[in-house]
Amino acid sequence: MSVRAPGGLPGTAARALAPDLARGVMLLAIAFAHAPLFVTAVGHGPDVLNKITGFFHVLFVNNHARPLFAFLFGYSLVQLMNARLRRGNDWTATRKLLRRRGWWLVAIGAVHTAVLVPIDILAVYGTAAVLLTGLLRLRDSALLWAAGIAMVPATASVAFGMWYPLANDISTFTKGSVAAGTSGPAQMFVERLLAWPFVLIVGLIAVVPAVIVGMWAARRRVLDEPARHRGFLVRTGVITMAVSLAGAVPAGLIQTGVWAEPSAAALVIAAIAQPLTGYLGGIGMAALIGLIAIRAAGRRSRLSTAVQALGRRSMTMYLFQSVVYVTVFYPFGLGLQDDLGLAGATAVAAATWLLSLVIADLMRRADHRGPAEILLRRLAYRQRRSAVS
Numbered sequence: 001m002s003v004r005a006p007g008g009l010p011g012t013a014a015r016a017l018a019p020d021l022a023r024g025v026m027l028l029a030i031a032f033a034h035a036p037l038f039v040t041a042v043g044h045g046p047d048v049l050n051k052i053t054g055f056f057h058v059l060f061v062n063n064h065a066r067p068l069f070a071f072l073f074g075y076s077l078v079q080l081m082n083a084r085l086r087r088g089n090d091w092t093a094t095r096k097l098l099r100r101r102g103w104w105l106v107a108i109g110a111v112h113t114a115v116l117v118p119i120d121i122l123a124v125y126g127t128a129a130v131l132l133t134g135l136l137r138l139r140d141s142a143l144l145w146a147a148g149i150a151m152v153p154a155t156a157s158v159a160f161g162m163w164y165p166l167a168n169d170i171s172t173f174t175k176g177s178v179a180a181g182t183s184g185p186a187q188m189f190v191e192r193l194l195a196w197p198f199v200l201i202v203g204l205i206a207v208v209p210a211v212i213v214g215m216w217a218a219r220r221r222v223l224d225e226p227a228r229h230r231g232f233l234v235r236t237g238v239i240t241m242a243v244s245l246a247g248a249v250p251a252g253l254i255q256t257g258v259w260a261e262p263s264a265a266a267l268v269i270a271a272i273a274q275p276l277t278g279y280l281g282g283i284g285m286a287a288l289i290g291l292i293a294i295r296a297a298g299r300r301s302r303l304s305t306a307v308q309a310l311g312r313r314s315m316t317m318y319l320f321q322s323v324v325y326v327t328v329f330y331p332f333g334l335g336l337q338d339d340l341g342l343a344g345a346t347a348v349a350a351a352t353w354l355l356s357l358v359i360a361d362l363m364r365r366a367d368h369r370g371p372a373e374i375l376l377r378r379l380a381y382r383q384r385r386s387a388v389s
Contacts, residue, residue: 018223018293019079021304022072022286023311024360028353029065029285031321032057034119035349036342038329044341051256053343058252059245062162063278068285070207073125074132074214075223081136095133101380102129108376110196116322118192122315124203128211131204140216147212154209155276157202163271166254167264210279217283226290227297233287240284247277310360313370317356324352 036042036057042050077098084094105126113120135146222229250270253259262270296304310317327333328348329340340348363370 016224016293017297017304017308018226018290019072019075020308020311021293021296022068022223022289023314024307024309024357025285025289025311026065026068026072027310027314027317027321027356028350029061029068030121030318031349031353032061032346033065034117034321035325035345035352037119038117038325038337039340039342039345040338042342042345044339045343049343050341053346055252055256057342057346058255058274059248060281063244063248063274064281064285066206067210067279067282069121069282070125070128070210071214071217071283071286073128073207074211075218076214077129077133077211078136078215078218079224091137095136097380098133098136099130101376102126102133104376104379105129108372112319112322113192113196116319116326118195118199119322120199121203122318123196123200124207125211127200127204128207132208132211132215135212136215140219143212143216147209147216150208150212151276151279154206154279155272157205158275158278159272162251162274163267166251166262166271167267210282213279213283217286223286223290223293226294230291230294233290237284237287237291240280241288244277244281244284247273248281250274305364306357306361309364310357313360313363313373315376316370316372317360319372320356320359321352324348324355 042054044050080098080101081094084097085091089097103126106123107126109120109123109126112122135143138146217223220229222232226233250259250262250266251274254262254267254270259266325348329335329337331337336344360370
């Protein structure tokens with residue numbers, strides 16, 4: 001049975017700006033989300049500055065970074081499928097390629113976890129590609145139903161991680177620095193290997209809803225053709241961002257101590273509302289970036305060009321973030337895990353993103369795709385070339 005690329009048109013279209021811009025901005029959100037996990041005491045430093053930074057994280061990072069990444073990953077699956085089908089490949093060959101890419105992402109993510117940091121999202125999305133590629137054949141209504149059903153366990157798992165620190169009056173970032181207690185490569189490898197399956201399963205549950213919504217959006221080419229969907233993007237962006245911010249405020253007020261001694265019911269509601277509305281916030285952020293892309297496409301600037309270059313090399317620059325964090329925070333690097341609080345870690349994240357922006361733009365000027373992207377392509381397509389030869 002042949003499958004037509006949903007929303008796809010014959011021929012090869014020029015690369016859309018909005019998805020790459022969104023991936024570039026996504027890397028900033030991921031940098032913000034991960035950097036605080038490397039510090040020992042998030043309260044170190046000016047208390048007011050840390051509280052402001054913590055409120056910013058609860059409103060804009062904790063409930064936006066993961067769903068934005070997941071949405072864009074689901075979107076990219078449809079883009080890859082459409083590109084393959086336009087070139088004359090059938091559904092079976094396309095499905096095998098997408099799943100093969102997924103397995104290689106899992107492998108790269110495992111190496112990333114073992115060698116660099118125990119915070120990995122590549123394996124999570126690789127597993128999602130392996131398990132969810134079959135959904136690309138579902139009707140739109142079935143996709144949305146699947147996303148809605150998946151939202152229940154996803155919200156529950158993330159909400160528990162929010163409820164526990166709120167109920168116990170501790171910071172949501174106080175989970176112990178991932179850079180602490182690094183006694184040696186052998187022990188570190190064993191510890192990460194034992195924890196990796198659990199982390200992978202929990203991460204997968206959390207990203208499935210947004211991945212599926214990304215598939216649905218890609219069928220309509222909402223980011224590929226943002227000008228044609230301007231009205232939809234405006235409504236979606238404004239409504240979802242407003243709901244997301246409103247849903248995160250209770251948790252933010254409790255976290256910063258502004259809302260003192262909330263009831264047990266209020267704690268549960270705040271813990272559920274923050275991740276539940278966060279899925280909308282991640283999607284809304286993608287919609288707003290789509291609107292920005294409309295203007296950026298007409299008046300290209302050095303910034304938009306650099307962010308697009310960063311988005312096109314998102315895998316390489318995601319791994320680059322880990323290299324920086326190991327260098328800055330680990331005891332065998334600069335060892336700043338004990339010297340920086342939440343605000344300091346967030347500043348490191350911003351500086352890392354700005355540096356990656358410069359590096360990505362230099363790669364663009366040199367017409368270099370990015371080492372991680374080149375590696376994944378060679379691994380995923382090698383089997384097919386061998387079969388052809």
